[in-house]
Amino acid sequence: xxxxxxxxxxxxxxxxxxxxxxxxxxxxxxxxxxxxxxxxxxxxxxxxxxxxxxxxxxxxxxxxxxxxxxxxxxxxxxxxxxxxxxxxxxxxxxxxxxxxxxxxxxxxxxxxxxxxxxxxxxxxxxxxxxxxxxxxxxxxxxxxxxxxxxxxxxxxxxxxxxxxxxxxxxxxxxxxxxxxxxxxxxxxxxxxxxxxxxxxxxxxxxxxxxxxxxxxxxxxxxxxxxxxxxxxxxxxxxxxxxxxxxxxxxxxxxxxxxxxxxxxxxxxxxxxxxxxxxxxxxxxxxxxxxxxxxxxxxxxxxxxxxxxxxxxxxxxxxxxxxxxxxxxxxxxxxxxxxxxxxxxxxxxxxxxxxxxxxxxxxxxxxxxxxxxxxxxxxxxxxxxxxxxxxxxxxxxxxxxxxxxxxxxxxxxxxxxxxxxxxxxxxxxxxxxxxxxxxxxxxxxxxxxxxxxxxxxxxxxxxxxxxxxxxxxxxxxxxxxxxxxxxxxxxxxxxxxxxxxxxxxxxxxxxxxxxxxxxxxxxxxxxxxxxxxxxxxxxxxxxxxxxxxxxxxxxxxxxxxxxxxxxxxxxxxxxxxxxxxxxxxxxxxxxxxxxxxxxxxxxxxxxxxxxxxxxxxxxxxxxxxxxxxxxxxxxxxxxxxxxxxxxxxxxxxxxxxxxxxxxxxxxxxxxxxxxxxxxxxxxxxxxxxxxxxxxxxxxxxxxxxxxxxxxxxxxxxxxxxxxxxxxxxxxxxxxxxxxxxxxxxxxxxxxxxxxxxxxxxxxxxxxxxxxxx
Numbered sequence: 001x002x003x004x005x006x007x008x009x010x011x012x013x014x015x016x017x018x019x020x021x022x023x024x025x026x027x028x029x030x031x032x033x034x035x036x037x038x039x040x041x042x043x044x045x046x047x048x049x050x051x052x053x054x055x056x057x058x059x060x061x062x063x064x065x066x067x068x069x070x071x072x073x074x075x076x077x078x079x080x081x082x083x084x085x086x087x088x089x090x091x092x093x094x095x096x097x098x099x100x101x102x103x104x105x106x107x108x109x110x111x112x113x114x115x116x117x118x119x120x121x122x123x124x125x126x127x128x129x130x131x132x133x134x135x136x137x138x139x140x141x142x143x144x145x146x147x148x149x150x151x152x153x154x155x156x157x158x159x160x161x162x163x164x165x166x167x168x169x170x171x172x173x174x175x176x177x178x179x180x181x182x183x184x185x186x187x188x189x190x191x192x193x194x195x196x197x198x199x200x201x202x203x204x205x206x207x208x209x210x211x212x213x214x215x216x217x218x219x220x221x222x223x224x225x226x227x228x229x230x231x232x233x234x235x236x237x238x239x240x241x242x243x244x245x246x247x248x249x250x251x252x253x254x255x256x257x258x259x260x261x262x263x264x265x266x267x268x269x270x271x272x273x274x275x276x277x278x279x280x281x282x283x284x285x286x287x288x289x290x291x292x293x294x295x296x297x298x299x300x301x302x303x304x305x306x307x308x309x310x311x312x313x314x315x316x317x318x319x320x321x322x323x324x325x326x327x328x329x330x331x332x333x334x335x336x337x338x339x340x341x342x343x344x345x346x347x348x349x350x351x352x353x354x355x356x357x358x359x360x361x362x363x364x365x366x367x368x369x370x371x372x373x374x375x376x377x378x379x380x381x382x383x384x385x386x387x388x389x390x391x392x393x394x395x396x397x398x399x400x401x402x403x404x405x406x407x408x409x410x411x412x413x414x415x416x417x418x419x420x421x422x423x424x425x426x427x428x429x430x431x432x433x434x435x436x437x438x439x440x441x442x443x444x445x446x447x448x449x450x451x452x453x454x455x456x457x458x459x460x461x462x463x464x465x466x467x468x469x470x471x472x473x474x475x476x477x478x479x480x481x482x483x484x485x486x487x488x489x490x491x492x493x494x495x496x497x498x499x500x501x502x503x504x505x506x507x508x509x510x511x512x513x514x515x516x517x518x519x520x521x522x523x524x525x526x527x528x529x530x531x532x533x534x535x536x537x538x539x540x541x542x543x544x545x546x547x548x549x550x551x552x553x554x555x556x557x558x559x560x561x562x563x564x565x566x567x568x569x570x571x572x573x574x575x576x577x578x579x580x581x582x583x584x585x586x587x588x589x590x591x592x593x594x595x596x597x598x599x600x601x602x603x604x605x606x607x608x609x610x611x612x613x614x615x616x617x618x619x620x621x622x623x624x625x626x627x628x629x630x631x632x633x634x635x636x637x638x639x640x641x642x643x644x645x646x647x648x649x650x651x652x653x654x655x656x657x658x659x660x661x662x663x664x665x666x667x668x669x670x671x672x673x674x675x676x677x678x679x680x681x682x683x684x685x686x687x688x689x690x691x692x693x694x695x696x697x698x699x700x701x702x703x704x705x706x707x708x709x710x711x712x713x714x715x716x717x718x719x720x721x722x723x724x725x726x727x728x729x730x731x732x733x734x735x736x737x738x739x740x741x742x743x744x745x746x747x748x749x750x751x752x753x754x755x756x757x758x759x760x761x762x763x764x765x766x767x768x769x770x771x772x
Contacts, residue, residue: 004083005043007071012036015067022063031057035064035094042090043083058098065091121224125209126154131170131219133157143200143225145191160190160197170219173206177216180206182223184230201230259358260289266312266319266351267299274316275309276301280352289359291334306333318342319351328360337364403728405436406750411659414753418636418666425662432655453584460502460588467497467506467531467538467610474510475529478518486523493531497538499610505585506610512578513542513606520604521546536612537591543605549597557595558583586610637754638667639761647760648672648689650680650706651726652698656749660693660726663753664760677701681709684718691763693756696727696738703727707742722763726751 008015016032068087122140124133133149141147149157154170161167164187173180182204190197204223208216254261263281266274279295287293292303300307310329318325324343331338337360345354412429415421421429471493482489499506510529517527521544530541549557560580586593591610597603647669651657654675661671672687674680676698683689692710696703703725713719723745725738730748738746745759 002043002045002083002086003080004068004087005040008036008040008043008068011071015064015071018067018070019060019063022066023059031060032064035060038094039064039068039087039090043086045086058095061091061094061098121222122204124149124221125218126170126221127218129174131174134218139224140221144189147191158189160188164188170206173208173219174216177208177210179208182206184226184233199227200225201227254283254356257283257356258285259356260286261357262286262295262355263345264315264353264355266316266353268316268351274312274319276312277315277353279303289338289357290336304331304333307331308333315342315353315355319344319353320348322348330364335361337361402440403730403749405440405655407728408436408653408655408659409433409440410750411656411663411753414636415659415662415666428658432659436655453581458584458588460505462500462502465499465501465503465506467499467540468493468495470503470507471510471529471531471540474507474514477511478514481515482518482527485518485521486525487518487521488526490526490528491531492529494533497531497533499538499589499612501589501610506589509582509585509608510540510542512582513540513608516578517542517544517546517604517606520544533612534609537609538612540608540610541605542608543603545603547604548600548602549595549604550600551597554595554597558593582606582608636666639757641761641764642757643668644670645691645760645764646670646672646687646689647691647693648674648680648683648687649693650674650677650698650703651695652676653695656695660756663756667757669760677703677706677709680706684710684713684721688718689721691760692721692723693726693760694723694743696725696729696734703743704737704741711742724756724759724763726756 012033015036019032065087117137119137119139122137122143124136124140126132127134131154133152133154136149141149144158147157154161155167158166166187169180169182172178182202184201184203187200187202188197189200202223203226204221207220207222209218209220211217261281261283262279264277265280267276267278269275276299278299279297282295286295295303300311308331311331314325314327314329317323322344324341326339326341328337328339330336338357339360340355340357342353342355345352409432412433416426416429471491475489475491479489514527514529521527525545527542527544527546530539530543532539558579560577583593586608589610591608593606593608596605596607642664645668647664649657649660649664649671651660652675657673657675661673664671672683672689674683678701680692680694684692694703694706707723710721710723711719723743725741725743725746726749727734727738727746728749735746735748744763747756747759
């Protein structure tokens with residue numbers, strides 16, 4: 001055991017007293033006792049490298065070492081060097097501990113000040129009744145514009161607070177000792193004298209500070225600036241107020257408008273599909289437009305069980321996408337039409353849709369009615385336009401059909417007046433005049449029949465009629481024409497087919513049907529007639545293997561003035577009245593007539609059904625036609641320019657063609673005849689005529705097509721051949737069209753022979769042979 005340690009153990013009280021005297025202060029007894037215990041452990045060899053517990057001052061270590069060294073050794077001997085070395089080591093370690101402790105103490109003393117300066121809110125301490133700033137942190141300096149306030153009273157440092165109540169608040173807190181808590185209190189500060197003031201809002205507390213006796217010695221000012229928070233709050237309040245005002249305005253608006261309004265909550269299934277909706281709000285007009293009462297809180301399917309799902313899909317799409325929709329839709333379950341404007345209300349997750357709508361059922365009914373009236377008006381207009389077109393076509397056709405036989409009649413009649421006409425040609429002329437006169441009489445008869453039917457003046461002479469006899473008579477009438485065309489007639493006629501009717505009109509019906517069948521059946525074809533009894537009627541069927549009827553024209557077959565081929569190139573003449581007359585006459589007998597055809601070139605079948613008993617008795621009122629006066633005999637004056645001229649005459653009517661040929665030959669003209677456009681082109685290529693006389697209305701290719709092909713030929717091939725249009729199409733527009741097509745002149749049928757000769761003579765001077 002260390003001798004020095006034993007010595008110290010025995011002199012502890014002396015050493016403490018000596019040290020306190022050296023330090024010249026009291027209160028260090030406990031620390032000195034701990035140091036003495038530590039020193040003894042070090043002298044005995046125990047590890048004392050760890051810092052001593054508690055604070056240690058270097059002066060106390062030095063005083064203790066000096067006191068130990070002043071102790072006399074045992075028996076006056078000097079201390080053991082090893083003890084002195086241990087003492088030195090211990091003193092050095094403890095001095096280091098003291099230095100570290102002193103450093104820690106200094107840092108700890110600075111820490112509150114650092115925290116005070118770094119505090120996020122403003123902090124200041126006011127001392128005494130004058131409330132002088134003793135300290136203020138950086139946040140406080142920033143609040144007041146970095147002015148120097150420490151050491152100054154509040155009134156001196158912040159004079160702009162006068163009149164704002166803050167001086168009075170501080171004096172109240174200091175006088176009463178009651179703290180004051182301010183929330184978002186406004187303060188007007190002027191950081192730089194003479195410059196603009198700023199408004200700030202503060203949350204703060206004035207906390208009185210008391211001494212040991214409980215007396216108020218100062219005030220702690222602590223708080224934070226909430227200006228931005230206040231502004232945001234104000235804006236939020238303003239926005240909320242504006243929103244509430246807007247909602248109120250819209251509620252009043254929707255409540256007052258005539259249109260219906262409602263707010264819907266969409267209802268979806270487990271797949272997210274909209275399957276229904278609930279009414280959250282409605283306005284007063286909602287019931288008027290929908291007829292639904294007490295809808296708020298109920299679903300659409302509850303109110304309208306049969307409502308179709310299209311409404312749910314449309315509103316669900318608006319709620320999902322946020323896209324507004326404006327549409328018109330029909331609700332059959334409500335028997336109403338609606339015009340709807342739908343928009344999403346609120347965020348998408350709420351699935352709410354606002355609707356503004358109105359019942360437009362009446363408008364839709366009016367629109368449908370207007371559309372119906374418009375359709376009727378359009379149909380009537382189309383019918384009127386069709387009637388006008390058919391009238392014009394009919395007039396043109398009447399002109400053509402009447403003028404064509406008149407041309408032959410007038411031409412041959414004037415030829416008969418000439419001297420020197422051979423007997424054979426006279427007989428031919430008379431036959432031609434008679435045939436064309438009969439054809440014209442039939443046309444006139446058809447026109448009179450139609451006129452009588454339309455005027456209600458056609459009367460039937462009703463008597464017992466044997467249909468078989470009527471059909472046989474009609475067959476004999478058309479047989480010559482059928483044989484001439486190479487058409488075979490077949491008849492299957494039942495006996496005992498007797499009806500009550502007008503035999504003349506019934507024969508006219510059968511003759512018309514047979515004539516049509518023969519006219520439209522090509523050579524080698526067949527026309528059949530079947531008569532048989534069916535129940536209480538007699539059925540007459542006229543079928544042919546001819547041209548047939550296109551399906552689209554079959555509904556119009558029995559209409560007046562309607563012809564499947566109304567162009568100038570048609571192959572068959574007529575007014576388009578025959579079948580119309582057939583229908584009218586059959587219906588006057590209480591019967592019906594129908595047509596069937598599989599299409600063009602597939603033949604046609606007409607079926608007439610007449611009842612076995614007809615009680616109507618009607619008389620026909622036929623106008624009397626006075627015979628025309630016979631013209632006086634006159635001479636034919638031929639222009640000298642015609643002598644030796646070669647003229648090509650083109651006309652599909654044989655009678656007209658021959659009559660014109662005979663007329664021209666009487667004047668010394670070399671005549672070429674052609675029955676079609678194709679034949680005419682061949683003769684132009686081979687014979688090179690000087691003048692062309694062409695009809696317009698011809699089958700296959702008409703006169704316009706002939707001229708078009710002719711004018712495309714080179715001049716030396718006849719491309720400049722003078723041409724005359726001799727036609728029964730005699731309207732002014734027909735003349736204009738002929739001249740524009742390339743004809744040099746237009747002459748209407750029936751033509752005066754002298755007029756035609758003069759026209760041909762005028763064109764003769766334009767031919768190359770007569771130039772010079």
